Amino acid sequence: MSMTDTRRGVIQAAAVLASAVAWPAWMPRLAFAPAQTAPRGDTLVVVFLRGAADALNLVVPHGEAAYYNRRPTLAIPRPDDRRASAAARAVDLDGFFGLHPALRPLLPVWEAGHLAPIHACGAPDESRSHFRAMELMERGVEDERGPASGWIGRHLATLNTSNPSPLRAVGLGQLPQRSLSGAVPVSALRSIVDFHLGGDARAVNQMQAALASLYAGGEPLNRLGQETLGILETLQALDPLGYVPAGGARYPESEFGLGLRQIAMLIKAEVGLEAAAIDAGGWDTHFAQGGSEGLMAALLTDLGQGLAAFHADLFAHMNRLTIVTLSEFGRRVPENASLGTDHGHGSLMLLLGGHVAGGRVHGQWPGLAAEQLVGPGDLAVTTDYRDVLAEVCLRRLNNSALGEIFPGFTPTLRGFLTA
Amino acid sequence: MPSRLSRREFLRLAGLVGTSAAAAACAPIYARLGGPAEPAVGEAPGLPPADWLALSRLTYGPRMAERARMAAIGVEAWVDEQLAPTLIDDGPAAWRLRRFETLGLPAQDLADQGDRLFDNLDTRSVPAELRQATLIRQVYSRRQLYEVIVEFWSDHFHISVDKGDCWFLKTVDDREVIRAHALGSFHDLLWASAHSPAMLVYLDNQANTAGAPNENYARELLELHTLGLAGGYTQTDVMELARALTGWTVKQRFWRGQFAFEAARHDPAAKAVLGLRLEPAGQREAERVLERLAVHPATAHHLAFKLCRRLLADEPPAEIVARAAATYLATSGDIRSVLRVILLDGLAVVPGLPMAKFKRPVNFVVSALRQLNAETDAGSALHDYLQRMGQAYFAWPTPDGYPDQAAPWAGNLMPRWQFALALARNEIDGTRIDLPAGALPPTELAGELALLLLGRRFSLAERDALLSSLNAAGAAEAELPAILAAGLLASPAFQWH
Numbered sequence: 029m030s031m032t033d034t035r036r037g038v039i040q041a042a043a044v045l046a047s048a049v050a051w052p053a054w055m056p057r058l059a060f061a062p063a064q065t066a067p068r069g070d071t072l073v074v075v076f077l078r079g080a081a082d083a084l085n086l087v088v089p090h091g092e093a094a095y096y097n098r099r100p101t102l103a104i105p106r107p108d109d110r111r112a113s114a115a116a117r118a119v120d121l122d123g124f125f126g127l128h129p130a131l132r133p134l135l136p137v138w139e140a141g142h143l144a145p146i147h148a149c150g151a152p153d154e155s156r157s158h159f160r161a162m163e164l165m166e167r168g169v170e171d172e173r174g175p176a177s178g179w180i181g182r183h184l185a186t187l188n189t190s191n192p193s194p195l196r197a198v199g200l201g202q203l204p205q206r207s208l209s210g211a212v213p214v215s216a217l218r219s220i221v222d223f224h225l226g227g228d229a230r231a232v233n234q235m236q237a238a239l240a241s242l243y244a245g246g247e248p249l250n251r252l253g254q255e256t257l258g259i260l261e262t263l264q265a266l267d268p269l270g271y272v273p274a275g276g277a278r279y280p281e282s283e284f285g286l287g288l289r290q291i292a293m294l295i296k297a298e299v300g301l302e303a304a305a306i307d308a309g310g311w312d313t314h315f316a317q318g319g320s321e322g323l324m325a326a327l328l329t330d331l332g333q334g335l336a337a338f339h340a341d342l343f344a345h346m347n348r349l350t351i352v353t354l355s356e357f358g359r360r361v362p363e364n365a366s367l368g369t370d371h372g373h374g375s376l377m378l379l380l381g382g383h384v385a386g387g388r389v390h391g392q393w394p395g396l397a398a399e400q401l402v403g404p405g406d407l408a409v410t411t412d413y414r415d416v417l418a419e420v421c422l423r424r425l426n427n428s429a430l431g432e433i434f435p436g437f438t439p440t441l442r443g444f445l446t447a
Numbered sequence: 448m449p450s451r452l453s454r455r456e457f458l459r460l461a462g463l464v465g466t467s468a469a470a471a472a473c474a475p476i477y478a479r480l481g482g483p484a485e486p487a488v489g490e491a492p493g494l495p496p497a498d499w500l501a502l503s504r505l506t507y508g509p510r511m512a513e514r515a516r517m518a519a520i521g522v523e524a525w526v527d528e529q530l531a532p533t534l535i536d537d538g539p540a541a542w543r544l545r546r547f548e549t550l551g552l553p554a555q556d557l558a559d560q561g562d563r564l565f566d567n568l569d570t571r572s573v574p575a576e577l578r579q580a581t582l583i584r585q586v587y588s589r590r591q592l593y594e595v596i597v598e599f600w601s602d603h604f605h606i607s608v609d610k611g612d613c614w615f616l617k618t619v620d621d622r623e624v625i626r627a628h629a630l631g632s633f634h635d636l637l638w639a640s641a642h643s644p645a646m647l648v649y650l651d652n653q654a655n656t657a658g659a660p661n662e663n664y665a666r667e668l669l670e671l672h673t674l675g676l677a678g679g680y681t682q683t684d685v686m687e688l689a690r691a692l693t694g695w696t697v698k699q700r701f702w703r704g705q706f707a708f709e710a711a712r713h714d715p716a717a718k719a720v721l722g723l724r725l726e727p728a729g730q731r732e733a734e735r736v737l738e739r740l741a742v743h744p745a746t747a748h749h750l751a752f753k754l755c756r757r758l759l760a761d762e763p764p765a766e767i768v769a770r771a772a773a774t775y776l777a778t779s780g781d782i783r784s785v786l787r788v789i790l791l792d793g794l795a796v797v798p799g800l801p802m803a804k805f806k807r808p809v810n811f812v813v814s815a816l817r818q819l820n821a822e823t824d825a826g827s828a829l830h831d832y833l834q835r836m837g838q839a840y841f842a843w844p845t846p847d848g849y850p851d852q853a854a855p856w857a858g859n860l861m862p863r864w865q866f867a868l869a870l871a872r873n874e875i876d877g878t879r880i881d882l883p884a885g886a887l888p889p890t891e892l893a894g895e896l897a898l899l900l901l902g903r904r905f906s907l908a909e910r911d912a913l914l915s916s917l918n919a920a921g922a923a924e925a926e927l928p929a930i931l932a933a934g935l936l937a938s939p940a941f942q943w944h
Contacts, residue, residue: 202837237920238934366654
């Protein structure tokens with residue numbers, strides 16, 4: 029097709045113009061070339077729960093008396109609590125921890141050995157600021173002095189997988205996530221259905237020719253434009269409206285569900301996707317958080333149904349897929365006066381995939397007694413989130429350049445996944 | 448009725464050169480930032496690059512009248528004129544706003560409008576009217592710098608209309624907090640925001656009560672609104688300030704949507720915030736903290752940095768930030784004085800700075816409309832595009848406001864390209880442009896459009912590459928004006944200002 033010729037022309041033009049171009053300061057640059065060549069590993073899907081999800085009501089420590097003492101109205105009833113309706117009780121996992129009842133759709137994933145929650149994990153940062161904590165976590169750095177790029181971006185930049193796809197990494201949502209920024213251009217993809225220029229074919233053809241000419245060149249924005257044209261070309265071959273999920277999977281009709289559905293479609297279409305980032309928002313539950321029902325339960329329903337559908341839809345691909353959830357920190361153990369919870373510290377991660385050490389809750393549980401809490405009454409962090417991510421990079425993504433992905437951090441491998 | 452963008456106007460635009468060259472001599476401020484002029488085809492008409500940069504940064508895209516004004520009086524006089532917005536006749540924008548009756552209503556009346564309807568219509572239509580009015584002001588107001596600064600404070604004191612009663616309280620906040628104090632004293636702005644029902648609802652302070660305080664507003668007041676994250680406060684300061692703010696709430700029944708201090712919900716014990724000991728004094732306790740915060744050096748630095756980042760560069764030079772912060776402290780937070788330093792004096796000390804700013808979606812859309820002299824109702828079709836680009840008004844999900852650096856926006860080009868094509872082909876409901884069809888030969892047309900949209904001539908290579916690729920794609924001469932305009936709007940150069 030003629031677009032291919034145009035793209036080749038674009039690259040030649042880029043080589044001519046590159047020397048004359050000043051790179052804007054905003055574009056993160058990496059000082060190193062890909063350190064290693066390896067076949068690509070799993071497709072990585074990173075779900076960020078924005079706003080600091082309440083880890084204690086996500087995977088409930090129902091074996092802790094202190095949990096119930098400190099959360100008189102918000103606690104999720106024990107799995108055997110006869111005073112509560114069965115639908116309101118925690119779904120027991122191991123006699124001590126249980127899923128929030130809204131996460132019941134994840135039970136088959138747990139039973140398949142494809143779900144590994146890691147409790148009391150998080151970052152060393154104790155600012156309790158959403159913005160600082162999210163930024164540091166997406167950059168994968170200890171404090172602001174680290175590189176400006178994101179950890180997924182550095183993973184992709186340090187591993188040459190001989191994958192020329194313009195869709196090597198996508199951010200689902202209106203803006204691409206900070207974690208993806210780096211040497212590989214990344215485009216935001218809100219909806220495959222909307223990813224076209226629109227209008228009549230003649231005008232679209234002319235517009236694409238104009239864009240190919242105007243975006244010739246080596247500046248970062250020009251490269252993003254060339255990538256966008258490449259994605260356009262790739263997606264034109266897909267049929268998003270005719271997509272039928274496998275395994276009877278039913279995605280929720282939410283932004284999150286729609287996003288996961290698109291990722292699944294890209295994976296099955298084999299367009300070269302190596303990493304996708306997607307957000308689920310609304311977790312900053314200072315006010316009226318609710319317990320088994322209410323605000324947070326609604327968010328968990330969306331999360332649980334979405335991940336369960338993704339798992340069912342991609343069950344045949346689980347050997348080549350790792351999904352990880354993150355949140356910037358957890359929430360305070362005692363509830364506040366507004367039936368909500370304030371900013372805390374220790375958080376929770378979920379690992380899903382065919383090679384996670386599933387069927388058990390990982391992490392050293394620090395306890396909820398007064399002397400076991402940190403700061404103003406928060407769950408302690410016993411596993412650095414980078415230990416989990418580093419193990420994903422090493423064991424599932426074939427990338428051993430951990431010093432560049434998480435600079436200044438020496439990860440401990442704890443067996444959350446198998447190679 | 449669309450105004451016609453005629454050949455005569457193109458040429459009048461070219462005629463600005465003579466006067467602007469003279470004006471450039473007394474406008475050194477942006478002169479150091481524009482860099483050398485692009486290699487041009489033939490004569491190089493239009494504003495000098497520095498004046499063009501200033502104008503495209505301090506407006507939502509220069510209209511011809513603004514180019515003429517800048518050329519006539521120079522940057523410094525232009526900035527001073529814009530810093531006194533009440534002296535600028537704004538009849539055309541006011542005329543377009545006259546049917547937006549919710550803009551002027553008090554909170555109780557807005558709430559009553561919602562109560563009168565059974566289908567929640569007004570929880571949508573009140574914010575929709577605010578969004579439409581905001582876009583109308585950005586497109587049509589002659590008080591352009593004021594609107595630019597209003598948008599800055601709308602991000603700084605961000606409130607999402609999607610939370611609780613903010614659907615109607617934000618309209619009051621926009622009028623009585625942001626617009627009332629945008630170019631006044633930061634103390635007054637902060638004071639108004641802290642007493643603003645919209646803010647108290649948005650950050651949960653209406654639920655902050657004695658016994659178990661809610662820290663949300665207290666934390667963001669320190670982190671986002673005043674001192675900044677590196678401003679030297681502690682978790683204890685956050686918790687003590689939250690206690691001082693207990694009882695600051697919003698009336699729910701009579702006088703719904705009014706600020707109220709409820710002494711019964713206020714923590715009566717003494718507190719200490721930032722070393723300031725607060726003896727029990729009810730509402731006055733937190734107000735003493737506001738007074739301290741408004742003149743705190745960390746606040747001065749934080750605001751100076753953010754304003755410099757918005758108006759100058761993603762990574763503004765420390766010297767300019769320091770000068771702006773010093774002016775802030777010397778004037779007890781006079782916003783106009785700080786802006787004057789940033790826009791005029793400050794820039795002169797650091798020559799050769801890379802000053803590119805990536806247009807956020809609102810800037811992109813509004814500059815396209817203004818520079819093509821579009822006639823628009825600023826209605827829902829445009830807001831749909833803004834949402835796809837990531838910047839629907841008053842909808843950012845977190846209290847830090849829309850990002851101000853290029854990186855988060857640059858990866859989302861597709862909806863900008865969609866908008867460019869739809870606008871140029873007149874396919875957007877409620878919006879019309881009028882391109883000069885067939886008036887000029889293709890090379891001249893491309894040149895004039897570049898001058899109109901990019902403020903400069905094309906280089907010969909750019910122009911010929913574009914025209915030959917369009918030629919290869921089979922574009923007929925009659926199709927050229929629209930496709931050239933669409934291409935230029937979508938081009939890398941038009942994404943920066």
